[in-house]
Amino acid sequence: ATTQMNLATAYADRIRGDKAANIERAIEGYEQVLQVMTRQAMSIDYLAVQRALAKVTFEQIRFGEAMTYAQEALSVAEELYEASPTPDARRSVLEDVAGAPHWLAYARCRGNGPADRQQAVAVLEQYRARWLREALETSIDRPAGVSEALWSDFQAQARTVRELEAEVRLPDQTPGRRSFTQLSELLAAARRDLRQTVAAIRTAAPDFLPQPSFDQIRAAAQSGPLVYLLATAAGGLALVVHGQKPSFLEKLGFSVDPVEAVWLDDLRDTDVSAILYDVASEAEGRYLRGAAIGDHAALERSLATALPLLGERLLQPLVTRLATAYPHGTPVTLVASSNLGLLPLHAAPVTLDGRTAPFMDFFAVRYAPSATALHAAHQRTQRASTRLLAVGNPEHVTHPAHLTDWLAQEAVRLTPDAALPLLHAAATVAAVENALAAAVPEHLLFGCHGHFNIADPLQSGLALTDGKLTLARLLTSLRLDGVDLATLCACQTAITNFQQAQEEAVGLPAAFLQAGVRRVVGTLWSVEALPTVLLLRRYLTRMAEGASALSALHEAVRWLRTLPRAEALAQIAEVRKMNGDNALAAWYLDSIVATDPRFERQTPFAGPSDWAAFTYTGV
Template identity: 25%
Template structure:
């Protein structure tokens, strides 16, 4: 096997580890030529490496992948795994036995408390292997055979409880944990039978079914058959009348097993059929479970089961039933979201958890020809936290004072009722839940009279915010394809374009390579940017999408989805030009339609006050070419903190200049932290002004524009599957600005300085942020050295000082000697494409 193929294996595994949930299948299909026994061996080998480093979740995920691929490729997994059983000496056997007894003792004394047992397991993960499973079986079989029935029952109960714990233990080797759990259940079945202990026997059968469904070793198809048999057996004694909750749980488990089933007819596995009172299909099982898992009594289980049932209907092409089922699930999920009082992070995690539900609903709506509903559900599933935070901040600007008072009173009542429920102090739970629902409905109805948002967002409201010369393209990345929704001028009509599965795979591959090159090989990324953007335009079928935009349209608003937020889409080559050249009034960005709708409510008519943080670190002292000095001349009032004075502590402790500024300008270093987006920030003289600081401390009550002349200042968390827009632009929008100009990559300081000077010149004359930025970018891109020299010597309000003109001329002298006076030094997209305008645009 050559080194190139090994590298290809490794890159494919890295791609699988970094992709969003649900994209694995498409990636594997796109790289089918790499799927062979050697690839399996590398997957298992890397799993072992991750396990040794303590990254058990990743190791277990890789082992599960290897198991699935071994079934698909018909290559026995055991041939590609390390030794099935760890060889041990007689002395080691004694060590294993002592550990086994210690674990069982901890299990019985703690009554199966994971907080007691798991630390013991964590300290001995090296012993959680097939040797341990075999020892457990041999030891328990001997003890049970030699002891009194009562003692045997106690021991079997302890082992059954331990099996439940080891099955859910998050560390160690997942495959070994499942084998130990199955061994334990089989031991318990030698003591507890259906005749002697029917209730316990049914519980054990359900747990055994879970273990077989999650089993990694063995034949996947047979494991699922074993799971179905166990669940079916459990239902023979776990009846709805006697054990309704356990019955519903087992029905749901059985439905999942039938949904995943490999053997038998796929359609029949999904179809509705009942045999001897037990569900014999996914649809039947999920439907049965919902008889107990009601919205009022078990909201989380209700939503999960409805999602499963809806997917089964969707896969069976029963689209109307899928639509109705997903609708019910979304109602439950929205109710659950309303109950969350533990902060924005909890709401974001909930949005990630239920992303698949909204994604499936969008797909079903489109299959049914319900385009406006599809886009409404897209909007309801993204940027929800930011939408709600902006609404809370801007209440007084959006609603009449009397309505604001009413909304605040309702919010206070809702918070009080929620707190009673959360703390368990509700005297009459059902009445309180009903009251809470009524209060939420009152709040929503009152809000909707002025600005429908969240669960009430309606596409028809767009005609108030999209003029007759503006079109919108909103992308959406679904399960195995992506869509472009083209909202026509006036906002009254949608046209939809969708990709093939092949293009979806190409988009995932392209994005992973682009991001990998950017993070690890900046020179390669720079050199290939033009070609990469050309490839992206072809993958997106941009020309086809633009054919859906009327020719008279002058302005375009782009709403990316997930990782598409990270790319300069306005700079995509199309029709022998660039996208932004086709729209004379500019190409801008917004995080979502709802955010656009909200910031349109903000009135920022004045633009006379300027506040800047200029070159706060020593390495930038001579790099802005006097841009800030030149720009501030255009404003009637200006305040600049320069060099060592440009401190975070200054603006946090004395924010008066911020609150009165119409334009906030940063010329500094910036960075985006993909692992912790709230730690992304702008490097000032004393410390980093983080996104968390911006959200917490800044109040930009009069700000029309924040300009971030800094690297990576426009990047966001593109791998967040909820598409919650988290980055510096969101912080400044939340703080009060209506526009943020920022960069999507690292930027050259000279090109940035020239671009900013020209941008503000254009803004002075055109009073249109989006158009001014686009005009400045085209100018920087197309201008020759000779033209740049002429521009520098022209008398104008923002002229550079003589010292800075001399400095920049030295730079041009060198370029002219190498390339000639007609050379366009900033022609490459690397120099001009990074900056974009996010927000209102004017």
């Protein structure tokens, strides 16, 4: 059976000969394999074959067959996922079924009925940021009719699962860590107990922890449309979910379906890969090298070609449709699949009313890992007992995060009441955790270095004086319930895992949302200190004047992008004066002004590498 499967795969990938005949041989071979690799006897192999059949039929535009195979693959994956005890085992199942939700959603939308589009959205949501959804589900309030004792069991069992997951993620040599076999058995038992308790709760509250329904998804589109984006081998698709409040068109008397499909026929998954990934034959790197590794020359080159392409093939069709239903400035939330979430879609140029500008100039663009996460953020009530906790320029072995200590102090100055700065040597992991335990801040600001770990995303995090506040720590232990806003003025704080379980949105914004924060400002790549400080100072000032975090960020980005040279120099001189006793900061600013070729331009920071990295995630 394995040999037959390899042969079928070879036919599916074969370039020479009659392509149609090769595909038929591949399908026939896969079908023969299923006679041996049955769902009951060899479920993992059965899943692989069903996914392979879904892929090959989808790529041949045989959407009816692709839907059947994709649905079967997702069905068996669901069983395997529930039976998998450890986080790695669950991630492996999600990797094994990668692509199938996209193929099913795209193919279903070709049915062109309102129900088809709603079901497509539900499929995308179900397999989007699933770990995050499950974590959010365990932090909800007790439903009416559920006894306090039963709810206590649920909370204790959910906590046990989280603690065991945290332990299994520890390095093997960690003192006190139990063996993988022990932890697997304990997790399997803990998940079984939790499932039984959930079943008991559902006798009193039948709607407790349901699969994402379309009504729940639509509820997340409260202040503006929710847009699911994907790119496939057959083309791209934007699914626009309209909220229950009437849109501009509906106010004029026109009917609007709850979900609209905007077909992006010129955008394929290969186009996204061509933007992101280096090619061995090329000497120059592409986007991910610039964003993840800090190669700014590669980043500048890739953005120069990537942003116009994304504007033409993805955002222009979308923004043209949005503009018919919503006024300029309406918040638009993007749920980006197919690794599109790694890209600064808000910065792509589009044309409306004869004016060409970045997408964010026409609509207030924000991102979300999923509708579930967005809805949970909407539901959270702010319980802050202090205004601000600001962490600035921790002392550690790497180079200093220039001016971030001053930026933290500036945030404190703009928030005069109930603000706590933790600067330099005082900015330790323990100090941050103790401060958060003592008082929940409305605004949490980190001015420090950040790092995205490609090999192990859970070890990504924020560099503090004595160590790193890791993604794993945020996901398993730290609770930030009541924090309204986290501003991460550090490099690579908005990038997500792009190698494994891509739909899981494993990154700092999602982790902060899971920990309890309602909204997160971060960066997709390492932005130089000077434009970062200028932009974030403007952002903090606008918030102090009463602007929302979303409008303050967008206004600050536009301000920096269009800042004239003379005004930029005046701003730098002011920052230098305010850092008069900081010799290192003064040297840094003087050297930038004297040697940086950007100051030969009329607008020094017009290049997207200086402003497009800043993103807003959440409500």
